[in-house]
Amino acid sequence: MDNSLRELYQEVILDHSRHPRHSGVLANATHKADGYNPLCGDRVTVYLALDEAGKVADIKFQGKGCAISQASASLMTDLLLGRSKEDAEKLMQGFLHLVKGEDAAGLSADDREILDVMSGLSEFPMRVKCATLAWHTFKSAVEGGEAAKTE
Amino acid sequence: MDNSLRELYQEVILDHSRHPRHSGVLANATHKADGYNPLCGDRVTVYLALDEAGKVADIKFQGKGCAISQASASLMTDLLLGRSKEDAEKLMQGFLHLVKGEDAAGLSADDREILDVMSGLSEFPMRVKCATLAWHTFKSAVEGGEAAKTE
Amino acid sequence: MSAAPKPMPTFDVDAARADFDILSRTVYGKRLAYLDSGASAQKPRVVLDAMRDFASRDYANVHRGVHFLSGAATDAYEAARETVRKFMNAASVDEIVFTKGGTEAINLVSYAFLAPRIQPGDEIVLTVMEHHSNIVPWHFLRERQGAVLRWVDVRDDGSLDIEAFDAAITAKTKLVAVTHMSNVLGTVTPLKEIVARAHAKGVPVLADGCQGAVHEIVDVQALDIDFYALTGHKIYGPTGIGALYAKKAHLKAMCPFNGGGEMIREVSQDRITYADPPARFEAGTPPIIESVGLAAAMDYLNGFDRAAVAAHEHDLLAYARDAVRELNWLRVIGDAPGKGAILSFEAEGMHAHDLATILDREGVAVRAGHHCAQPLMERFAVVSTSRASFALYNTRTDVDQLVAALHKARQILV
Amino acid sequence: MSAAPKPMPTFDVDAARADFDILSRTVYGKRLAYLDSGASAQKPRVVLDAMRDFASRDYANVHRGVHFLSGAATDAYEAARETVRKFMNAASVDEIVFTKGGTEAINLVSYAFLAPRIQPGDEIVLTVMEHHSNIVPWHFLRERQGAVLRWVDVRDDGSLDIEAFDAAITAKTKLVAVTHMSNVLGTVTPLKEIVARAHAKGVPVLADGCQGAVHEIVDVQALDIDFYALTGHKIYGPTGIGALYAKKAHLKAMCPFNGGGEMIREVSQDRITYADPPARFEAGTPPIIESVGLAAAMDYLNGFDRAAVAAHEHDLLAYARDAVRELNWLRVIGDAPGKGAILSFEAEGMHAHDLATILDREGVAVRAGHHCAQPLMERFAVVSTSRASFALYNTRTDVDQLVAALHKARQILV
Numbered sequence A, B: 001m002d003n004s005l006r007e008l009y010q011e012v013i014l015d016h017s018r019h020p021r022h023s024g025v026l027a028n029a030t031h032k033a034d035g036y037n038p039l040c041g042d043r044v045t046v047y048l049a050l051d052e053a054g055k056v057a058d059i060k061f062q063g064k065g066c067a068i069s070q071a072s073a074s075l076m077t078d079l080l081l082g083r084s085k086e087d088a089e090k091l092m093q094g095f096l097h098l099v100k101g102e103d104a105a106g107l108s109a110d111d112r113e114i115l116d117v118m119s120g121l122s123e124f125p126m127r128v129k130c131a132t133l134a135w136h137t138f139k140s141a142v143e144g145g146e147a148a149k150t151e
Numbered sequence C, D: 001m002s003a004a005p006k007p008m009p010t011f012d013v014d015a016a017r018a019d020f021d022i023l024s025r026t027v028y029g030k031r032l033a034y035l036d037s038g039a040s041a042q043k044p045r046v047v048l049d050a051m052r053d054f055a056s057r058d059y060a061n062v063h064r065g066v067h068f069l070s071g072a073a074t075d076a077y078e079a080a081r082e083t084v085r086k087f088m089n090a091a092s093v094d095e096i097v098f099t100k101g102g103t104e105a106i107n108l109v110s111y112a113f114l115a116p117r118i119q120p121g122d123e124i125v126l127t128v129m130e131h132h133s134n135i136v137p138w139h140f141l142r143e144r145q146g147a148v149l150r151w152v153d154v155r156d157d158g159s160l161d162i163e164a165f166d167a168a169i170t171a172k173t174k175l176v177a178v179t180h181m182s183n184v185l186g187t188v189t190p191l192k193e194i195v196a197r198a199h200a201k202g203v204p205v206l207a208d209g210c211q212g213a214v215h216e217i218v219d220v221q222a223l224d225i226d227f228y229a230l231t232g233h234k235i236y237g238p239t240g241i242g243a244l245y246a247k248k249a250h251l252k253a254m255c256p257f258n259g260g261g262e263m264i265r266e267v268s269q270d271r272i273t274y275a276d277p278p279a280r281f282e283a284g285t286p287p288i289i290e291s292v293g294l295a296a297a298m299d300y301l302n303g304f305d306r307a308a309v310a311a312h313e314h315d316l317l318a319y320a321r322d323a324v325r326e327l328n329w330l331r332v333i334g335d336a337p338g339k340g341a342i343l344s345f346e347a348e349g350m351h352a353h354d355l356a357t358i359l360d361r362e363g364v365a366v367r368a369g370h371h372c373a374q375p376l377m378e379r380f381a382v383v384s385t386s387r388a389s390f391a392l393y394n395t396r397t398d399v400d401q402l403v404a405a406l407h408k409a410r411q412i413l414v
């Protein structure tokens, strides 16, 4: 069996996709955005509660999609909870570099360790968009909620 | 020099094209049609006076075009004068066969001898339409005058 | 002397496979099982050779030249038109319009035939299994001119209910637009019957033959159909070319679509007249080299006993259908009687994209997604499916490889 | 250490000729002097190789697949888009739309940009030297929507009078549509100046670059131009492909043109939304193999010192111009300063078609006719002209052969 496949679909990923953290609707959301990948039909909605300081006080997502997109959304919500907007932006940039196999030096050691489960994606360029959908949607939620997509 | 060229542009043809017979407008025309070759912009107008018996009592043409199209129109008017519609139709079919290098057995020996100057065209398939424009225009004049063209 | 018995139609798939260089390549070190011909077919060497030879020996622009190469190119282009005419058994080459593909062929009908005839409330009948290329042009007429789309459902097995279809055709119907073969379900529609029903009500019929022309024999005269669209790249030919068959009377009545060289009769500053069909609809330099490739592809396909090729493809489908029948975690979508060699399915606990990724690493190329047929996805309440589509060069080995890979995917994902 | 002096730009035409197999063929036993590249250019071996290699190794449909070949094909297709972007120096690949050719690129602007913005009486400014492809789409808007065409004349030498041009642009003008280089006169228009004048009045500019892109350096950002159309087959690439550059803001505001797969976002039975540019304008399977060929052609051309190629072509033109200057029975049409390598002429007592037929038998391929520029023929009061057009692979020998053949034609015809 192909090692890069084993790495892509490692247990942590499958667990996140089967049992997503922070899944559901956020009643008191201050921000919200819908994401859509027209190539495969995958959807995700990201709900955010930003506090006055611009910190992610709460976050949830709802979506339908492949294991990669679901796991990525789940991991993302885990990581973003409690972060400032600026921190989140940096995290996102680091993540985008990571999944494309580029230099993700911007990530802290802790974040890097957590996100490392997704680094196998760099071997699967055609699936990168599955992983970034939730992040792009988070970003457009923060920026005011235009529909996000990855094509 | 290429023999087939010499044959195509033989003296009779050039003479017809430089000094076309029956050129001009026919005041008492009973039939008339315009012909146009959109590929090169050549034009010809054929004027006919058909008598009660359906015979070509008079014929003239006016046009602008290449040596082949002018010579062909000139030759045609020469030949058609005095013919019945049916004869003219047969002559035309024979001519169309001849210039395509097909069997022109339908032509009388006399007609064949006259038209033979155009048989060199069969070596120049891209120019056949130049030669047939006047004939097609004659035909549409007889048939009531829709604009003819060869494309 | 007694006549020899007529030999059974035979088709030598191994010999055919040898015509396609790409089939002997590997991906990730694995044998390639190319099961994505429904998206686009591979091209045999004769097609690539024909294009290359033509381009390096006889090429020039067509039509307006009197020089040798221009004549050679024009002859080749018009010979290709004759090949397409024969392929569809059209009455005349003047009924064949070359287009850039199947999508453009349908848009041509929409812009040049239907749009000028549509009043608000006029209806267009289509089925829920149409490809977007046979949906979006009609949505345009809805958005822009108030046309109404009348959608005919399919049965749960993917087959078309001709009575329901018939009922959808009313006095308001201006066009029936229907696929010859569904690119997802494989369903082959009863075109002849559809045309008869529609014509009985005075309604013209367009068939989207992008899949149908590859697998079925097309005879536009026997069908008495008004419009038939096909595409080069699915029929073992090049990209960048397709063809529309249309009845001469329709073409003559149609307004131009794209404007440019070759499609005019005369242009001045304040006046314009248009050329006769098919030139009227072929503005600009046409896909000349591609026409040569398309003709070579049709010749290649017709060089086989078409019935034997069809039998081969149906055998593959049956073999694959049987193989997956025992997988109780796999649901096949589309089981219409007489369907063509396309197998779409959903696998429990496996998203189509994850599945396709894993199959890919096993050398198996399938398509995953909505297959440009979103209304059909809605009809079957799925977001996407996986699709294996078979061509003349596929074998049971391809199917075995697919099934083995499906098992591996399940191991990994479920 | 002193720097080596920068070498003079050089261009080895014999080496270039060897890249084109067709140039070494004969016609009627004569050496081929191909002087019809203005109609369509020949294709170097690298272009044909690139297409064939791609088709026999990496081919599949693009975009919607996750399997290996689909990824390889998508990469190739998008890399070609990047090559075109670089070729025109566009700011973003999202501003490059692949079309079936130059004609379709202009029609796309007409249907998707201008048509929805045209009210009766609105004006479109164009020149009398436009190719039908940059005339007929605007005639459509006249016929269908009451637009008014404002024709700008050229001077007797074929050059554009920028002041007259400027004067034609009014408050009613909705678009300026102008050729970058005339396919009959060879005139190169001052695009930058035109754009400046038009923009000063708030009017967007479309350049027909079908000829210009072959012979001039195109920098859409430096020009600040709104739309630039080019075609593959004239730039040493395949038929069946062209490209439109358009500013992102325009593309975003444009409605779709052809409808089908790839250009939608979501389709249901009663609703449709469209994809972002450039996908919105690329309905259906695009010319995938052709995109690879076009990129190879642009790489081929840019592999030379473009200034040296231009100098070579201008030298040929000057050489030919001098050679015919002494023929008092020959009238050249188009002598604008800085013109490109196209020589159109009328010969006394010789109709262009008769002349072309005789030249052809001498191995000389020229075009005869109205060159899809009937308003220009009217302007110069001719029915047709003969046209010799030069490409990078032409030589003085080609010109000598042309001149010798002209003399022979005169012997025969006059």
Ligand SMILES: Cc1ncc(COP(=O)(O)O)c(C=O)c1O
Pocket (backbone or CB within 6 Å): C260, C261, C283, C284, C285, D038, D039, D100, D101, D102, D103, D104, D131, D133, D134, D179, D181, D182, D183, D208, D210, D211, D230, D231, D232, D242
């Ligand atoms: C100036 C000009 N514009 C437009 C065109 C049309 O381009 P295409 O042949 O790609 O349709 C041509 C060539 O035919 C041309 O020379």
Ligand SMILES: Cc1ncc(COP(=O)(O)O)c(C=O)c1O
Pocket (backbone or CB within 6 Å): C038, C039, C100, C101, C102, C103, C104, C131, C133, C134, C179, C181, C182, C183, C208, C210, C211, C230, C231, C232, C242, D260, D261, D283, D284, D285
């Ligand atoms: C049924 C059907 N119709 C239309 C099309 C579109 O044809 P093309 O890809 O030539 O634009 C396709 C394939 O993509 C198809 O499968």
